[in-house]
Amino acid sequence: MVGHPPPPSRKHSRPLTYALLTMALAMFAAALVYNIWRLERGNEALLASAGESAWQVFQAEFELQRLLYSLERHALGEASETDAELRKRFDIFWSRLPLMIAGEDAILVREASRAEEVLPEFLATLERLAPLLDRVRGDPARFRDVRAALEAMQGPLREISLATLHEVARRHTLLREELAALARRNNLSLAGLVGSIAILLFLLHREVGHTRFLLARSHLQERRVRHLAHHDMLTGLPNRRLFEERLREMLRRPEPHRRRVGLLLLDLDHFKAVNDTHGHAVGDALLRAAARRMRTCMRRADMLARMGGDEFAVLQEETEEEENLCLRLAGRLLDAFVEPFELDGRRLRASLSVGIALFPDHARDAAELLRRADLALYRAKAAGRRRLVLFEAEMERDLS
Amino acid sequence: MTDREWVTGVAMLALLFLSSAPPAAAGCLPPPRGEVVLRVSGAIGCADLDGEARFDIALLESLGTTRMITRTPWTEGEGVFEGVTLRRLMTAVEARGESLRAIALNDYAAEIPFAEFAAFDVLIAWSLDGERLSRRDKGPLWIVYPWSERPELDTRRIRQHSVWQLARLVVR
Numbered sequence: 001m002v003g004h005p006p007p008p009s010r011k012h013s014r015p016l017t018y019a020l021l022t023m024a025l026a027m028f029a030a031a032l033v034y035n036i037w038r039l040e041r042g043n044e045a046l047l048a049s050a051g052e053s054a055w056q057v058f059q060a061e062f063e064l065q066r067l068l069y070s071l072e073r074h075a076l077g078e079a080s081e082t083d084a085e086l087r088k089r090f091d092i093f094w095s096r097l098p099l100m101i102a103g104e105d106a107i108l109v110r111e112a113s114r115a116e117e118v119l120p121e122f123l124a125t126l127e128r129l130a131p132l133l134d135r136v137r138g139d140p141a142r143f144r145d146v147r148a149a150l151e152a153m154q155g156p157l158r159e160i161s162l163a164t165l166h167e168v169a170r171r172h173t174l175l176r177e178e179l180a181a182l183a184r185r186n187n188l189s190l191a192g193l194v195g196s197i198a199i200l201l202f203l204l205h206r207e208v209g210h211t212r213f214l215l216a217r218s219h220l221q222e223r224r225v226r227h228l229a230h231h232d233m234l235t236g237l238p239n240r241r242l243f244e245e246r247l248r249e250m251l252r253r254p255e256p257h258r259r260r261v262g263l264l265l266l267d268l269d270h271f272k273a274v275n276d277t278h279g280h281a282v283g284d285a286l287l288r289a290a291a292r293r294m295r296t297c298m299r300r301a302d303m304l305a306r307m308g309g310d311e312f313a314v315l316q317e318e319t320e321e322e323e324n325l326c327l328r329l330a331g332r333l334l335d336a337f338v339e340p341f342e343l344d345g346r347r348l349r350a351s352l353s354v355g356i357a358l359f360p361d362h363a364r365d366a367a368e369l370l371r372r373a374d375l376a377l378y379r380a381k382a383a384g385r386r387r388l389v390l391f392e393a394e395m396e397r398d399l400s
Numbered sequence: 401m402t403d404r405e406w407v408t409g410v411a412m413l414a415l416l417f418l419s420s421a422p423p424a425a426a427g428c429l430p431p432p433r434g435e436v437v438l439r440v441s442g443a444i445g446c447a448d449l450d451g452e453a454r455f456d457i458a459l460l461e462s463l464g465t466t467r468m469i470t471r472t473p474w475t476e477g478e479g480v481f482e483g484v485t486l487r488r489l490m491t492a493v494e495a496r497g498e499s500l501r502a503i504a505l506n507d508y509a510a511e512i513p514f515a516e517f518a519a520f521d522v523l524i525a526w527s528l529d530g531e532r533l534s535r536r537d538k539g540p541l542w543i544v545y546p547w548s549e550r551p552e553l554d555t556r557r558i559r560q561h562s563v564w565q566l567a568r569l570v571v572r
Contacts, residue, residue, distance in 0.1 A: 092535070094536040
């Protein structure tokens with residue numbers, strides 16, 4: 001039979017689509033994770049700056065404490081507590097104040113407390129105290145003045161520090177809540193995306209399944225049409241067209257693969273009479289039964305075709321072992337028709353006439369072979385039917 | 401002269417030469433004359449007998465002054481800083497280490513890896529906008545990073561490395 005091209009395949013496109021969808025999902029998830037990560041990083045930075053703010057105030061408090069300690073020891077006349085040392089402590093405490101007033105990492109201090117109001121006052125006080133430092137030693141009254149002025153800063157500094165700490169804690173809580181809310185929103189988005197991609201995948205899967213079904217169906221229809229074009233509707237046998245195609249194909253084979261080919265033309269004797277007597281339905285039934293019976297006489301490799309009307313044909317390739325395969329097949333066919341047919345409760349007798357021509361013995365091509373087999377069949381009919389005739393050269397001479 | 405006298409002479413000359421050789425590279429920097437503002441110690445080739453290299457402002461200036469215009473997290477707007485680069489200072493003291501411990505007057509300390517100032521200038525600044533940095537405002541020395549030129553340096557870590565009231569450096 002004629003080979004069919006394989007149905008067009010779209011298989012490769014499906015994994016790609018799945019991969020793309022999966023990639024989209026992964027990218028979206030990554031974006032969400034990145035979002036949270038970025039917010040966390042941002043929060044960390046914010047919290048760090050909050051921590052730095054608190055640190056700035058603590059440092060100021062600490063340095064004030066050290067300054068007071070240095071002042072006491074200096075006033076008491078401790079040798080190690082030189083003027084230079086006291087001045088250093090004084091300057092170090094002083095240096096903390098501008099940091100809280102202007103530093104970026106002390107924004108929270110200014111936002112949370114009265115630092116901007118208090119700290120410049122502190123600076124003014126320090127300005128006033130600076131020239132007095134050198135004369136503290138041996139002057140208790142001056143020492144007490146300076147100490148009182150410095151100690152007066154401790155309370156407000158503490159307040160600033162507590163307010164800052166409070167603010168840091170408040171922001172901590174706030175940021176944590178914000179982060180939790182974002183995480184919730186992200187989870188929702190992710191769930192939504194996973195859901196919609198799942199639906200997409202399902203739809204795609206279904207679509208692909210349907211496409212495959214349609215393809216398979218059209219493939220089947222195509223085969224059916226092709227079959228119809230090459231077969232006889234009544235008996236299901238190959239028709240003349242397919243038979244001749246096959247014959248030509250067989251004779252076209254190159255020498256080493258070519259065997260002797262036998263062409264048998266079969267004709268049901270008196271078929272027209274059956275049709276006329278019993279009707280077309282019975283005639284058709286007889287044709288079908290005859291075809292089945294013919295088929296049982298031959299090998300699978302032999303080709304049986306209905307050439308039209310009550311005419312059939314067999315194409316047989318001879319094997320090397322068996323000579324005259326054709327003649328024996330023809331004999332079996334004649335014998336097979338001795339037994340009558342049982343059709344619809346009717347017993348019908350039928351017989352065959354067979355004309356045979358061999359390739360390459362009797363012909364050089366398909367047309368010639370067909371013509372000569374036909375001539376032999378004609379002879380068989382003329383000689384009284386129910387017989388087989390092998391083509392001989394003089395038949396053609398007689399004709400002319 | 402006899403051979404013996406020759407040998408003695410050469411030996412004495414050699415001794416003289418050896419004894420006059422400077423002890424282990426000391427004195428490769430002149431001693432400071434003014435107020436000492438920075439003491440460098442640790443793994444350095446150029447130290448005095450106490451194992452320190454001591455600097456006054458004039459001595460730092462003599463290493464070569466670099467100007468840097470930058471903002472800082474603690475000042476308003478951009479300012480013109482003047483100072484010596486950490487790289488040049490480390491070369492001057494013949495530092496053989498990998499990191500630097502920067503210690504402030506109030507004993508605050510930060511660890512600065514050499515790699516951090518290999519690629520760009522980091523300044524030990526002594527003046528801002530033409531004025532000496534005072535001890536009351538981050539002076540006399542302040543480690544300043546080029547924040548304007550490299551915004552990526554504005555991190556918590558680098559801020560911690562920007563030591564003000566810098567007093568000592570320990571190379572290790």
